[in-house]
Amino acid sequence: MSYHRQIIERSDRRRLCLYSKEHRSYRQFEGLPAIDSAPSHLRRHPLTGDWIGVASARQWRTFLPNQAECPFCAMYDGGPMTDIPVDDYEVAIFTNRFSALSPLPDMPPDLSVATAPGLGICEVISYSSTHDASLATIGTERIGLLIEAIGAEASDLFAVEGIQYVLPFENRGRENGVTVDHPHGQIYALSNIPERITRQAEVFRFGNPLMDAMTGMNKKLVISNNDHGVAFVPEWARYPFEICVVPYRRVASPKEMSSIEIEGYAALLDEAAKKLDAVFEVPMPLTMGWHLAPLGYEDVFHFHCVFQPLKRSKTKMKYLAAIEQITSLFLLDVPPEYAAAILNGLAHPDD
Ligand SMILES: [Zn+2]
16 A cells, blocks of 8 residues: 545545545645435336436536635635645545435335435545646556545445445546536445446456457557556447556456556556547547446456547537437447547547
């Protein structure tokens, strides 16, 4: 372990974890007050089996505050209250004030479809106290700390009774509905493994497609590689410029990685993030997921990250249209081989 963690338990059951490379002390302030969250619950779609979270508290969440009122910036004397009420920090993980789920949910309503309590935990992870930073600019050392923080937090969340699946993720870009510009991701801990994720995890019981892809890799699809892993545009990409980042050694979670493996993996994420921003010379709007093993799949699942960019040309967004939304048949405008050439500076993207 090459990080320090300080946990600040707040009176309203909210938790703030501060991660740093070296031990440090924090000056604390009075932070933003709790929100009286409206109860949430789950309803099961009778045709697909998917769960739908009904959470009206999210309607009131912070919407595009200016930098002076950013809730994820550090605090200072005379400044506005924030979610991270300390004078400075490196990586912070804290309870989402507008959680869609609750560790102590109410009973769900009685409906004609199956319902369940909205059991789960929603957290925010801030990558930096610098408001205009991003994964592409924080540097490999900070990304390494982020990887360790995610590994530690996921481990804590899996230890909560009833939690079966943990997804750290990032929504990036206003085009993608982001409501706070500060560089951050979220972590959702769920009481069930979504159907789609179960299908993905089950595949690993019969083989390891990620290991197969790395063994038979078309070198032209490689974006970056080192002794510890590879970042590549997968042949199965569904999004333009999609990048998959996989450690060579199979681990269920980044918590199982050694310090040297984390360093190597951080370098791959850094290069992938930088190359995505270079494609159109603007920050790439995207979603990014940290795929850790769901509960029960720790012995077979291969941890990996996937960047799903949402721009297909300088002026055009990749929208999920009817065919994608209804059938999950994705239509890809930028073939993987061409996307990799562009990311590697060997071809020019469309205007
Ligand atoms: Zn900020």
